[in-house]
Amino acid sequence: MNILLVEDNPGDVLIIDEMLKEVVGTKFNLVHTNRLDLALKNLLKDNFDAMLLDLGLLDSQGMDTFFTIKMHSPQLPIVILTGLADEDFAVKAIGEGAQDYLIKGQIDGRLLIRSIKYAIERKNSEELIKKSLEEKKLLIKEIHHRVKNNLMVISGLLNLQSQYIHDQNDLEFFKESQARAKSMALIHERLYQSDNFKSIDFGEYIVKLSNDLFHTYNCNASHVKFDIKVENIMVDVDTAIPLGLIVNELLSNSLKHGFPDGRSGDIKIKFHHYHDKLQLIVKDNGIGLSGKMDYKNTDSLGLQLVNLLTGQIDGELEVNMNGGTEFIISFIELNFN
Ligand SMILES: Nc1ncnc2c1ncn2[C@@H]1O[C@H](COP(=O)(O)OP(=O)(O)OP(=O)(O)O)[C@@H](O)[C@H]1O
Ligand SMILES: [Mg+2]
Structure with a gap:
């Protein structure tokens, strides 16, 4: 030795x-x-x-x-x-x-030898653990990458299939499903780019998703401006997936329904710390929800999803209907920093 x-x-x-x-x-x-x-x-x-x-x-x-x-x-x-x-x-x-x-x-001699041998053995096993940890990290990264790719494939398949659909309404369904798969893919893309593979900067995500959706629905809302104010808050994957879908539904609603017939206006998106909670606000100054509508009980899938997913993150949903549409979702995120 x-x-x-x-x-x-x-x-x-x-x-x-x-x-x-x-x-x-x-x-x-x-x-x-x-x-x-x-x-x-x-x-x-x-x-x-x-x-x-x-x-x-x-x-x-x-x-x-x-x-x-x-x-x-x-x-x-x-x-x-x-x-x-x-x-x-x-x-x-x-x-x-x-x-x-x-x-x-x-x-003494015995103590010295024992210490040296023990040091060598322990360092060896430390190195092995380090190596297997690196391998595990790589594997998780790889999995998120594949999940993202598969979701993008699904989104692409829906796009291909939609070529066979001629009814405008049915076509919308395909477009919506495509956007939902894509908004989830985006989370996994952020995850494999993150350090810990468990949480993502949700503020950054909102900015990216808004841009994507803006392009998807651009034809409906070419006179609409985005006003995005988000804090860079790390959100755990368990919350990020439902919350990402909520943002997707609310934003696409504002873009699709808020500004018909070339109306102009703006959509405000906010994501921030509010007291001891996190708060997501999507607000537009468009035509607003119809007065008769019960947003907690709809036949349509979009708002049903918003209600369901808000429940999934133990959040509270508040809707304001003066001068447009405002959805406020507040929830407690235990893992944020
Ligand atoms: N921001 C908004 N401005 C005006 N009307 C809205 C807005 N958001 C929703 N609505 C109205 O509420 C209805 C229900 O919305 P919901 O998202 O549940 O369904 P959808 O967008 O029609 O279809 P999908 O299930 O694909 O989302 C819409 O059809 C629209 O009339
Ligand atoms: Mg909708």
Whole structure:
């Protein structure tokens, strides 16, 4: 076993050298240096199985010594050598990834060997766990990518099939379903681009989705302007999917129904923290819902979905009908930051 000892006290070097020589069974090859810069040179030159490191050297002191080595050789198992007075530093180094520490004057041969072997084994298994975590991340990313692609395929298939539909009303149904599949695809696209694959920046999502929908329904609402005010709030996937569909329904309603016959106006979209809740507002100054309409009880699918999905995220739905249509959805998101 190749061990690099970085220690500036010749007495301690001698003791450790003696201890390692006495071990039966394993042969230790001890390389010694007393400075940090020389230690780094040694690491470049040779392969070492582990390092015994004194934090207080001639050219470097305390945690800096440890950080420099760790940056240089992140894979190397390190056992800290320390005096009683510096034990706090050693404990801190463990928190930062050192494998173990030994207090000078309290070391015996058995303890030293055990510590070195344990450090090597533990570092090995740490590396394995790190590797499998990376693989898992890649897999999740891959899955979101595929889900997104499949949803886009469904959206594309609906588009192809709609060529065989001649009734204008039926054609609308196809267009709607296409938009729904696409709004979900967009969530998965954001998910595989995110760091944790579990939550997305919902503000960003709204901006992207609004742009997509604007193009989809552009012919209906070419005189309509968007006014988007969103906070960048991370939302968990379990909330993002239903909430994304809600935005899709409300926005497409405003674009489809709010401004008939070339009427002009604007659609305001807001997503923000409101007291201890999150709030989504979609408001247009178009023709408004018909007075007779019970928005909680419709035959049409769009508003049924909005009611259902609001329930799914334990949200509250409020509708204002003065001078247009305003939907306000408030909910508590436990996972946001
Ligand atoms: N922003 C709005 N402005 C004016 N009328 C609206 C608005 N939103 C909804 N409506 C009216 O409410 C009705 C019900 O909406 P809903 O979304 O449930 O169905 P839809 O849009 O007609 O069809 P779909 O089920 O495909 O969404 C609409 O047909 C429309 O008349
Ligand atoms: Mg609708």
